Amino acid sequence: MGWRILADATMVLHFAFVAFVVAGGFLAWRWPRAIIPHLIAAGWGLAIALFRFGCPLTWVEDRARERAGDASLAGGFIDTYLTGVIYPERYLVQVQVLAAVAVAVSWTGVAVRLRTARSS
Template sequence: MGYRILADATMVVHFAFLAWVVFGGFLAWRRPWAIWPHLLTAVWGFSTVLFGFNCPLTWVEDRAREQAGSAGLERGFIDTYLTGIIYPERYAGLMQALVAVVVAVSWAGAAYRWRVRAQRPELS
């Protein structure tokens, strides 16, 4: 039962990580420090998709499921839980491009807000 809980908890953390990769840059609009952790996680997230790097969260979930007596993940996390379920498999490339656009917009918006904030005269 412990491995099943670990597998499910890892899945939840993985979904949270993906949400952070997609939307975390918007936090930097209000909290400029947030751009650095978002930059690191976005680079990692995109590299797992573009270059096929193995994600440690996928590995942990897969091993925990196997130890719990279930079948491990046959494919990666995104292919298992999103592709074919949230969006049709034929739109996988489009979804990747959409995520890249959302991240780019969040970074551009953050840069714009930082510039506007820097040009504002200090209030006494």
């Protein structure tokens, strides 16, 4: 039972991480110090997407599911829980572009807010 809880908790944490990668820059509009953790998270997310690095959260979830007697994820976290579930697989590239646009817009907003605050 404990391994299954760990696997599920890791899955929830992974959803939160992906949401933070996509939208966390908008938090920095209100809390400017949030931009540093967001830069790190977005960089890690980009590296995983571009270079197909294995994500440590996926590894933890897989090991916990295996120890609980369940099958590990057939693919990565995105492949299992998002692609084909939240959006059709054929739109993967468009979703990735939209995520990148959201990050760019959030960072632009942070820069504008910081510049405005400094000039006041």
